[in-house]
Amino acid sequence: METETFIRPNNKSKKKQRSPLLTFLFLFTVILLFFYFKNFISPSLLPLSKKSIPIIPRPQQCNPTNHLQGTFMWYAPHSGFSNQLAEFKNAILMAEILNRTLIVPPVLDHHAVALGSCPKFRVLESNELRYLVWNHSIQLLRDCRYVSMADIVDFSPLASYSTVRFIDFRAFVSSWCGVNLDVICSKDQNIPSPLHESLRQCGSLLSGYYGSFSGCLSALKEDCRTTVWTYKKDDEDGVLDSFQPDDQLRKKKKISFIRRRKDVYKALGPGSAAESATVLAFGSLFTAPYKGSESHIDIHEAPNDPIVQTLIKKIEFLPFVPKIINAGKKFALQTIKGPFLCAQLRLLDGQFKNHHKATFLGLKQKIESLRQTGQKQIHVFVMTDLPMANWTGSYLGTLAKDSDAFKLFVIREEDDLVQETAKEVMAAGHGLKLGSVSQNLAGISKHHHPESLTDVLLYIEEVVCSCASLGFVGTAGSTIAESIELMRKHDICSG
Numbered sequence: 001m002e003t004e005t006f007i008r009p010n011n012k013s014k015k016k017q018r019s020p021l022l023t024f025l026f027l028f029t030v031i032l033l034f035f036y037f038k039n040f041i042s043p044s045l046l047p048l049s050k051k052s053i054p055i056i057p058r059p060q061q062c063n064p065t066n067h068l069q070g071t072f073m074w075y076a077p078h079s080g081f082s083n084q085l086a087e088f089k090n091a092i093l094m095a096e097i098l099n100r101t102l103i104v105p106p107v108l109d110h111h112a113v114a115l116g117s118c119p120k121f122r123v124l125e126s127n128e129l130r131y132l133v134w135n136h137s138i139q140l141l142r143d144c145r146y147v148s149m150a151d152i153v154d155f156s157p158l159a160s161y162s163t164v165r166f167i168d169f170r171a172f173v174s175s176w177c178g179v180n181l182d183v184i185c186s187k188d189q190n191i192p193s194p195l196h197e198s199l200r201q202c203g204s205l206l207s208g209y210y211g212s213f214s215g216c217l218s219a220l221k222e223d224c225r226t227t228v229w230t231y232k233k234d235d236e237d238g239v240l241d242s243f244q245p246d247d248q249l250r251k252k253k254k255i256s257f258i259r260r261r262k263d264v265y266k267a268l269g270p271g272s273a274a275e276s277a278t279v280l281a282f283g284s285l286f287t288a289p290y291k292g293s294e295s296h297i298d299i300h301e302a303p304n305d306p307i308v309q310t311l312i313k314k315i316e317f318l319p320f321v322p323k324i325i326n327a328g329k330k331f332a333l334q335t336i337k338g339p340f341l342c343a344q345l346r347l348l349d350g351q352f353k354n355h356h357k358a359t360f361l362g363l364k365q366k367i368e369s370l371r372q373t374g375q376k377q378i379h380v381f382v383m384t385d386l387p388m389a390n391w392t393g394s395y396l397g398t399l400a401k402d403s404d405a406f407k408l409f410v411i412r413e414e415d416d417l418v419q420e421t422a423k424e425v426m427a428a429g430h431g432l433k434l435g436s437v438s439q440n441l442a443g444i445s446k447h448h449h450p451e452s453l454t455d456v457l458l459y460i461e462e463v464v465c466s467c468a469s470l471g472f473v474g475t476a477g478s479t480i481a482e483s484i485e486l487m488r489k490h491d492i493c494s495g
Contacts, residue, residue: 059205061176062216062278068175072167073100074206075282076126076133078113081458082479083286088149089315090285090297092164096311097231097299098269100280101165103172104434105137107147107454112136115284118224118295121245121255126221126283130207137169138199144185146170147454148431154321158314163307166434176279177202208281218268218277223284224296225257229264231299231308237263243293261298317490320459321430325492327421327456328463332381332493336409340379341366342468344461344484345396346475347386360395363473370470371405381409381468383461411464413457422456467493 073095077084084107095102113132116123124132140146148168158164174181179198184191191199204210208219222229228241241259249255268274287297302308319325332340343363346352352359370378382396388410391397399406411418462480465472466487474481 058213058216059201059210060178061202061205062213068172068278070165071100071277072103072172072279073098073282074103074130074172074279075105075285076113076129077105077108078115078129078133078284078286080110080479081107082483084108084149085153085318085483086287086479087285088153089318090287091282092155092158092315093299093308093311094229094264094282094285096164096308097265098280099163101167103169104148104150104166104431105133105169106140107149107152108133108136108140115286118288119290121225121249121253121257123223123225123284126223126281127208127219129283130219130281131203131209134203134207138184138203141170141181141184142186142191145454146185147426148434150431150434151425151428151454152320152324152456152459153318155315155318158311164311168431168434171432171434173199173202176206206279206281212277214273215276215278217279217281218274219281220268220274220283222262222282224259224287226259227296228259228261228294229297229299230261231264231302232304233261233263236261237266241293243291264299317486319487319490319492320463321425321428323421323424323428324456324459325463327417328460329467329493331411331417331460332464332467336379336381336464338379339469340381340409341370341470342381342383342465342472342484344465344472344474344478344481345382345384345386346478346480347384349385351477352475356394359475362476364395366471366473367399367406377405377407378470379407379409381464383410383465411457411461413455418457418460421460422454425456426454462487463492 073091075087075091075094077087084105088105091102094100113129113136114124115129123129137146148170150166150168155166170181173179177198179195179202183195205217206219208217208221212218230236239261241261244259245253245255245257266272268280274280285297287294289295299312301312345359345363347356347359367378367380380399384396386394386396391400396408400408458480462484465484468488472484472488474484
């Protein structure tokens with residue numbers, strides 16, 4: 001018997017009839033999705049559509065009655081911690097050059113926000129990137145997992161070398177947006193409606209979806225596809241950068257971008273349209289050498305500005321806060337107890353997952369050279385994203401089996417050392433002590449749930465590797481390896 005079609009009386013046409021079961025499943029799915037989005041996804045965290053953004057009158061944040069005094073600089077960090085730290089250093093430099101108070105961001109979850117590829121000219125628009133960062137920052141607050149960059153990195157020594165001023169992102173948002181963030185940290189995912197709408201509106205404004213407002217907000221559109229920022233290189237201001245999209249890329253991707261070198265002080269400092277803005281909002285501030293140029297920022301020296309020149313040297317290395325450094329030293333001294341080699345092996349993430357053999361080659365060569373010195377048992381601290389359960393069949397598995405010749409050490413997230421350090425870092429609350437806006441004035445309290453401790457494992461591992469007296473083997477191209485090499489160069493394990 002045919003159940004899916006029927007014959008009209010005139011026998012001229014046939015039409016499919018929906019099965020009652022399919023209709024029920026469709027309606028059930030729609031209802032399920034409705035309740036899921038209503039109860040588990042906050043509208044404030046949904047991406048904004050350009051079509052959904054209305055043209056608004058001058059926002060309340062731009063009114064003279066706003067009690068937050070001064071001029072500020074915000075930017076959109078992204079990717080992993082090492083990239084975020086590199087951007088933070090660039091942000092400090094830009095804030096010094098432009099004489100603005102730097103809004104210190106949280107440490108974002110690993111790759112929670114991704115920029116894209118500058119060499120391929122495929123990156124997010126600056127307003128989209130800023131809004132993703134805003135959303136994730138609010139999510140961290142909601143989950144009670146918010147940790148400021150100032151809680152992890154010690155930049156207090158900069159105070160005597162620069163005039164950079166800092167304010168915590170939470171304190172800025174609370175004051176500029178006129179909201180009380182004290183109620184946002186909750187395992188209950190519901191944000192009160194007035195707060196929810198205020199955060200959404202303020203985040204949209206700060207991200208640049210409404211555009212810029214004279215004397216209030218300058219939301220920059222410049223990114224690595226169009227601009228290489230310079231400083232006091234008058235002969236380069238406005239000229240074409242040496243790296244441009246090639247003909248093949250232009251035709252294949254229909255790219256029309258032209259990269260120019262711009263003096264950041266002339267473009268955004270005194271006398272510019274951005275000078276009067278209370279908030280200057282950059283997009284990404286990440287840069288890297290590429291084909292004889294820099295992807296976005298080319299400020300490596302400032303011989304005509306002694307303060308900036310000194311600052312460039314000082315921000316080359318910003319250490320972790322003492323609690324993290326002490327934890328790494330403690331593991332090296334009390335657990336490993338002797339000379340050891342550190343192996344930082346990035347095997348699962350991004351470009352590294354297809355280069356296991358090349359990654360292990362450097363370790364094998366270092367191990368062989370140490371064995372030739374006649375050491376009976378070599379201690380190796382292993383820092384890797386490859387779970388121990390998957391070591392079998394790899395070079396790490398081979399080392400682990402030969403317990404007479406090698407003793408391997410690892411730190412786990414659940415280890416007491418890691419958990420206690422995380423509690424101490426969150427309790428210290430260095431971020432909320434920044435600037436002149438106190439946490440009480442901003443309506444912020446330090447609320448953390450026991451199960452919402454920040455992940456400090458990576459930072460402790462980096463410190464341990466910096467203490468490896470038998471040497472360090474890192475993954476080529478990894479920014480984590482570069483960070484460890486920098487720590488070893490500055491000998492943070494001494495003392």
